[in-house]
Amino acid sequence: MKRLKKCHKYVNELKESPSPAVNFAILTAFNLLPTWIIRATTLTNYFPTVILSNFPGPPSGTTGIGGWPLVDTCFTGGPLRGNIGISITILSYDDALRIVLGVDKAIFPTDTMTVDLIRGIESEFEFLQY
Numbered sequence: 001m002k003r004l005k006k007c008h009k010y011v012n013e014l015k016e017s018p019s020p021a022v023n024f025a026i027l028t029a030f031n032l033l034p035t036w037i038i039r040a041t042t043l044t045n046y047f048p049t050v051i052l053s054n055f056p057g058p059p060s061g062t063t064g065i066g067g068w069p070l071v072d073t074c075f076t077g078g079p080l081r082g083n084i085g086i087s088i089t090i091l092s093y094d095d096a097l098r099i100v101l102g103v104d105k106a107i108f109p110t111d112t113m114t115v116d117l118i119r120g121i122e123s124e125f126e127f128l129q130y
Contacts, residue, residue: 057093077102088121097125 077089077100087102
């Protein structure tokens with residue numbers, strides 16, 4: 001529980017910092033550039049090696065097309081481009097987490113290694129429950 005509180009405090013401090021607004025402003029300005037410049041500068045990504053994304057899912061009780069209730073949700077993770085070797089995408093919906101993990105074969109050449117990482121992530125989330 002101590003680690004969860006520390007993570008929660010860190011995320012709240014990050015939300016209140018100027019970083020999100022600065023990143024949003026930079027991305028907004030970048031998107032105003034002509035398409036050929038954007039494509040020329042974003043085809044490869046040389047900086048990050050791991051990406052972690054956390055998305056809140058739709059509110060409980062959401063209805064889909066035709067008014068049918070949303071029972072569960074499915075989504076995909078981000079692409080592994082450039083030097084990004086591991087991509088972890090988390091979606092929270094209806095008091096549960098959905099996690100998508102993408103790993104470059106150069107990092108984990110066997111499926112067993114990827115399964116071990118998944119089990120490690122699961123055990124960390126189980127640890128946070130107590």
